[in-house]
Amino acid sequence: MTRVLVLNAGSSSLKFEVVVLGADERAGGVVERIGEPGGVADHTDAVRRVLADLGSAPDAVGHRIVHGGTRFSQPTLVDDAVEAAIADLADLAPLHNPPGLAGIRAARTVLPDVPHVAVFDTAFHTTLPDHAATYAIDRAVAQQYGIRRYGFHGTSFRSVSRAAARFLDRPLEDLRMIVLHLGNGASACAIDGGRSIDTSMGLTPLEGLVMGTRSGDVDPGVLFHLSRTGFSVDDLDALLNRRSGLAGLAGSNDLRDVAAAAERGDADATLAIEVLLHRLRKYLGAYAAELGGVDAVVFTAGIGENAGWLRARAVERLGFLGIHVDLERNAGSGARRISPEGAAVDVLVVPTDEELEIAQQTAEAAGT
Secondary structure: OEEEEEEEEOOOOEEEEEEEEOOOEEEEEEEOOOOOOOOOOOHHHHHHHHHHHHOOOOOEEEEEEOOOOOOOOOOEEOOHHHHHHHHHHHHHOOOOHHHHHHHHHHHHHHOOOOOEEEEEOOHHHHHOOHHHHOOOOOHHHHHHHOOOOOOOOHHHHHHHHHHHHHHHOOOHHHOEEEEEEEOOOEEEEEEEOOEEEEEOOOOOOOOOOOOOOOOOOOOHHHHHHHHHOOOOHHHHHHHHHHOOHHHHHHOOOOHHHHHHHHHOOOHHHHHHHHHHHHHHHHHHHHHHHHHOOOOEEEEEHHHHHHOHHHHHHHOOOOHHHOOOOOHHHHOOOOOEEOOOOOOOOEEEEOOOOHHHHHHHHHHHHHOO
16 A cells, blocks of 8 residues: 655645555645745645644655646656756746645655655646647747647546546547536546547636636737736736636626526626536537547536536537436436436546546656
């Protein structure tokens, strides 16, 4: 049995989970208010607190890192050179990579004799073909500044696609599937034979589906227009990342609140849901075309696993593709098939387990 400590560091928090591979043993929590009054001083103190709770050192530590650029396509043992490379990628993920790096440095300080592994959200999407990864802008500019589609939620997509194949008792290599990771952050992925061939998030996690506070797809001309009216770059960043999506349309980033308001007849909430569904259907149809047909559609993450009404409405116009939802099956819980018996496309709900996936990849990379 291998005991892996999985860390997910934010700017002022440190989420952790201990996964004992080979046994059904897990425990976790979060250290909050890092660097704030009433909290611990820094990430190093936070790791010390976690270690005190654990009572003994783990066999390995896995770190969730959002952006690996084109350099990191696999889980990677961390050394000083890897730390430096993650720091170099901070411009591509300024909100995520610096806290992740702080977590790595803190954990390596507290646990210097334990292998540390960086697991990258972007790694699963390094299989994207060039035509899916390339934006149609000046090639010299794109190459100079690393502008391309990277994609995110890769750890979830890898975990869920494998679990879906096991559920269906079919080889992953034979399956064409569309996985919808729907939470406060949301993205879609077209997976052919276990390989990502397209995904809705791009250079950053802003592109694609409508999210809790993020706009998803928007005409870049909107930004030029607003900048000419006096919006700064920081204003535009805040608008699209923090004041858009469900929050911008309906006043709340929580789909449950928006749905409840729509039930009461709130026009803004009703429109927000219709915009969200419109975008979902567009990606489902587009990815079915890219895959040349689809064997399975898989819903996962907080909204994807729990909002049965959203799943049903997302596919209600896709019967021509063989995609249907059985309302009785849709009302259940846990991993399950929610399409009717004999349907041409299997529609599944598969809970995501990113911590287990990170733990497994960490143990493999560390050789523990």
